[in-house]
Amino acid sequence: MSLIEVTDLSRTFEVRRKVSRFRREVHEVRAVDHLSFAVGAGEMVGYIGPNGAGKSTTIKMLTGILVPSSGSLSVAGIDPSRNRVELTRRIGVVFGQRTTLWWDLPLRDSFELLRRIYRIDRDRYRRNLAEFTELLELGDLLDTPVRQLSLGQRMRGDIAAALLHDPEILYLDEPTIGLDVVSKGRLREFLRTLNAERGVTLLLTTHDLQDIEQLCSRVMVIDHGFLVFDGSLELLHERGGSTRTLVVDLVDEAPPIDVPGAEVRKVEGPRQWLSFPAKASAAPVVAAVAASYDVADLSITEPAIEDVIRAIYTR
Amino acid sequence: MLYAAIAARAFRRYSTYTAATLAGIFTNCVFGAIITFAYIAVWRQNPTAGGYDVTDAVTYVWLGQAMIMTVAVWNGGATDDLAARIRTGDVAIDLYRPVSFLGWWLASDLGRALFHLLTRGVAPTLVGGLLFDLRYPAGLTAWLLFAVSVPLAVVVSFAIRMLVSASAFWLLDDTGVRNLQAVFAMFFSGLVVPLVIFPGWTRDLAMALPWASYLQVPADIWLGQRTGVDALAGLGFQVLWAGVLLAMCAAVLRLAQRKVVVHGG
Amino acid sequence: MASPTTRTAPSTGPAPTPAPAPLRRLGGNLRWGFRAYGLLALMWIRVSFTYRTSFVLLTLGQLFITALDFVAIVIMFANVDVLGGFGLAEIAFLYGGSSLCLGLADLALGNIERLGNRIRMGTFDAMMVRPVPLFAQVCADEFALRRLGRIAQAAAVLTWATASVDVDWTVGRALMVPYLVACGTVIFLAIFTLGAALQFWTTDGSEAANAFTYGGSTLTQYPLTIYPVEAVKALTFIVPVAFVNWYPALYILDRPDPFGLPAALQFSSPVAGLALCLLAGLAWRTGVRRYRSTGS
Numbered sequence A: 001m002s003l004i005e006v007t008d009l010s011r012t013f014e015v016r017r018k019v020s021r022f023r024r025e026v027h028e029v030r031a032v033d034h035l036s037f038a039v040g041a042g043e044m045v046g047y048i049g050p051n052g053a054g055k056s057t058t059i060k061m062l063t064g065i066l067v068p069s070s071g072s073l074s075v076a077g078i079d080p081s082r083n084r085v086e087l088t089r090r091i092g093v094v095f096g097q098r099t100t101l102w103w104d105l106p107l108r109d110s111f112e113l114l115r116r117i118y119r120i121d122r123d124r125y126r127r128n129l130a131e132f133t134e135l136l137e138l139g140d141l142l143d144t145p146v147r148q149l150s151l152g153q154r155m156r157g158d159i160a161a162a163l164l165h166d167p168e169i170l171y172l173d174e175p176t177i178g179l180d181v182v183s184k185g186r187l188r189e190f191l192r193t194l195n196a197e198r199g200v201t202l203l204l205t206t207h208d209l210q211d212i213e214q215l216c217s218r219v220m221v222i223d224h225g226f227l228v229f230d231g232s233l234e235l236l237h238e239r240g241g242s243t244r245t246l247v248v249d250l251v252d253e254a255p256p257i258d259v260p261g262a263e264v265r266k267v268e269g270p271r272q273w274l275s276f277p278a279k280a281s282a283a284p285v286v287a288a289v290a291a292s293y294d295v296a297d298l299s300i301t302e303p304a305i306e307d308v309i310r311a312i313y314t315r
Numbered sequence B: 001m002l003y004a005a006i007a008a009r010a011f012r013r014y015s016t017y018t019a020a021t022l023a024g025i026f027t028n029c030v031f032g033a034i035i036t037f038a039y040i041a042v043w044r045q046n047p048t049a050g051g052y053d054v055t056d057a058v059t060y061v062w063l064g065q066a067m068i069m070t071v072a073v074w075n076g077g078a079t080d081d082l083a084a085r086i087r088t089g090d091v092a093i094d095l096y097r098p099v100s101f102l103g104w105w106l107a108s109d110l111g112r113a114l115f116h117l118l119t120r121g122v123a124p125t126l127v128g129g130l131l132f133d134l135r136y137p138a139g140l141t142a143w144l145l146f147a148v149s150v151p152l153a154v155v156v157s158f159a160i161r162m163l164v165s166a167s168a169f170w171l172l173d174d175t176g177v178r179n180l181q182a183v184f185a186m187f188f189s190g191l192v193v194p195l196v197i198f199p200g201w202t203r204d205l206a207m208a209l210p211w212a213s214y215l216q217v218p219a220d221i222w223l224g225q226r227t228g229v230d231a232l233a234g235l236g237f238q239v240l241w242a243g244v245l246l247a248m249c250a251a252v253l254r255l256a257q258r259k260v261v262v263h264g265g
Numbered sequence C: 001m002a003s004p005t006t007r008t009a010p011s012t013g014p015a016p017t018p019a020p021a022p023l024r025r026l027g028g029n030l031r032w033g034f035r036a037y038g039l040l041a042l043m044w045i046r047v048s049f050t051y052r053t054s055f056v057l058l059t060l061g062q063l064f065i066t067a068l069d070f071v072a073i074v075i076m077f078a079n080v081d082v083l084g085g086f087g088l089a090e091i092a093f094l095y096g097g098s099s100l101c102l103g104l105a106d107l108a109l110g111n112i113e114r115l116g117n118r119i120r121m122g123t124f125d126a127m128m129v130r131p132v133p134l135f136a137q138v139c140a141d142e143f144a145l146r147r148l149g150r151i152a153q154a155a156a157v158l159t160w161a162t163a164s165v166d167v168d169w170t171v172g173r174a175l176m177v178p179y180l181v182a183c184g185t186v187i188f189l190a191i192f193t194l195g196a197a198l199q200f201w202t203t204d205g206s207e208a209a210n211a212f213t214y215g216g217s218t219l220t221q222y223p224l225t226i227y228p229v230e231a232v233k234a235l236t237f238i239v240p241v242a243f244v245n246w247y248p249a250l251y252i253l254d255r256p257d258p259f260g261l262p263a264a265l266q267f268s269s270p271v272a273g274l275a276l277c278l279l280a281g282l283a284w285r286t287g288v289r290r291y292r293s294t295g296s
Helices: A055-062 A084-088 A107-117 A122-135 A151-163 A181-198 A209-215 A233-240 A283-292 A305-314 B002-015 B018-045 B054-070 B078-088 B091-095 B101-131 B140-169 B175-188 B200-208 B216-223 B228-263 C021-050 C052-079 C088-121 C123-128 C134-140 C145-164 C171-198 C204-212 C214-220 C229-237 C246-252 C263-267 C269-294
Strands: A004-018 A024-039 A044-048 A070-075 A091-095 A169-173 A201-205 A218-223 A226-231 A243-250 A263-268 A271-277 A295-301
Touching: A004 A055, A024 A055, A024 A070, A024 A218, A024 A226, A044 A055, A044 A209, A055 A070, A055 A169, A055 A201, A091 A151, A091 C123, A107 A122, A107 A151, A107 C021, A122 A151, A122 A181, A151 A169, A151 A181, A181 A201, A181 A209, A201 A209, A218 A233, A226 A233, A233 A305, A243 A283, A271 A283, A283 A295, B002 B101, B018 B054, B018 B101, B018 C052, B018 C204, B018 C214, B054 B101, B054 B140, B054 B216, B078 B091, B078 B101, B078 B140, B091 B101, B091 B228, B101 B140, B101 B228, B140 B175, B140 B216, B140 B228, B175 C052, B216 B228, C021 C052, C021 C134, C021 C145, C052 C088, C052 C145, C088 C123, C088 C134, C088 C145, C088 C171, C088 C204, C088 C214, C088 C246, C123 C134, C171 C204, C171 C214, C171 C246, C171 C269, C204 C214, C246 C263
Parallel strands: A044 A201, A044 A218, A091 A169, A169 A201
Antiparallel strands: A004 A024, A004 A070, A218 A226, A243 A271, A243 A295, A263 A271
């Protein structure tokens, strides 16, 4: 049996809409529609989709917060809707934008509280704390009040907090949102290590395709409650035909840039937008442009998940 | 006309919270009924306490419930929004708007007060009138005087709340000042017990403080305790405090503006 | 169903007495709930100590605010000698009793009234992924020790009143005082919980709960003789706040029931407390169930 098994899972909500000043119409919205998938132990899965697609509803059902309308699910052999509390010991949850740490107290105090709440035995706690402190570089921060930590430091603290009780599954909701490039990189590195060395299964929702690219072997895309894609990232790009964009600021205005492997989408004064396939490396394109033009500045924008999904649909 | 638009916007904003308004009215009515019975017991023992008769006293209770939100006795209203903007630093934008800063926020608070008067003011008064025997203004003059007195009460309250919120320019956390103000306002507005039954000199003191404008003055006009010259003196008292406090607001805001300019918020 | 509904614990051998197992589990849950509540509350106390000046000021402020409630009663007594047939010391006893019960309940779980806020902010969801009873977490959240201010003031008034009332103190009467405080606190705890549970249905209407908590306390700080008899019956049998202090106080102050209601009521506070607790527990469970199937 897989670690997470979801069969025919649906969740509908009743939404009251004001029709007139006095009349309200109740209609049913299907947030998750006959979802089926399985995640094996040790997988790293990216769960993506536009806002309101049903991502967080699914995660809430997997963690036992919400009860499904129909269908069945099992996480680590437990039915989350029936044995929510039992499940809490087997999973870790990180809510990206809000911390569950004690704002005014040193990080260490939050960890110590979690030790008691999860009834983690002292030796195991000490081992885990030492390991995460080293891997997440929390050493100097343990005695700092959380409110004084930077966003990246706080996120690292939150992740350590979610892992102290050795969960088999870690749910991450937008773990890299708002972080700078360096912090993002470090965090991803840690998650890879966590998965490789401890075999923790990761399920993460994100808007950052790079998270997926660098972490996940598998992507699930949900839209309007349907699972519209479940497969590898390469397959997603192939199907979605997604492209990245190189924004080139030339020193002077010029006719559209002509380099192999990329085509110009837009020209606006000295600025030009070139698109190239998402899976291709940016380096040759950049090199080709730099070789034959006077470049003032360059930047690359990643394909937006929304665009990829839209592309899947139009196919 | 800009100020009317600001006030209208505030009015509309508050009118969206229907459930909260209904819950608030319910709470006002429950407290109104409890205090009414307490006052009836007091005036049964002493039928002329504070120069009121029992009908005056009961009417006073329901006017008090009507004024809590209208006058914003314990903080709240536009000045709370201001305090939040000071904390986040957004206030810097407000200080450079081409309209009077004070006027902007006063208009907004008056819009809110009008909404609260029409809902949380009128509804408890109607309920109180159904449940108990109340006294109503004796004639057109009394109604007019009352109609002038209420907005004046709101302006005095606004100015005090404004000063409290402005303390956030200097204090990191204005919770303490706000709580203290709320206590003084609740007690010295006469919301807990009418100022007229305060014993001896405490009565004279309470009647001279700005909070007396919130409830005691308008209520006395409503009840006909203040008529003619007395009523005008009551309005004069409110105008005086409104003028003094608004001048203080203006002075404090000038200092605050200088501070924001120098320190960038 | 893909998963086992009742996970049989990996215990060895047959269970000798199966009947008390759910009871034992309930007992264990309760104990764990209290312990976790203590752990969480302790964290919040430590938070309040990191802002020591603010904490002291807020505590004194609370003391001051609630003291004015009593000053109001004293001002009334500047105009009269008795209120509803009760003198100042007796009313101080009623006031101190109801205010202390409210204060204790407010300290223990006063922040439960912010449930709606928590649901909107998503912190309630975060509580659901912790192995601690939800109720314990919600009650302990933002535990505010500054509420000791109200408790201190109420206790002072109650002490003064106990010393001043003209009562022939017997052991029974003396024991009735802590009994009054315990039962009254339980009643307010249940009312707070009921009010909060309503927020699972409507988050905007939270102010209505104040009518029952703070309203209940204001109401019972006066002798019930000032209210019409129908109201007193409603306060006995429908919203039983009369059991907080009125009925026990009638016994302690050695007063016959002014409404001629049975004397047994004077000893029935635990019944009222229990009934309210059951109702509150039911409302809470139903509310959580509703939340888990609507997510809002």
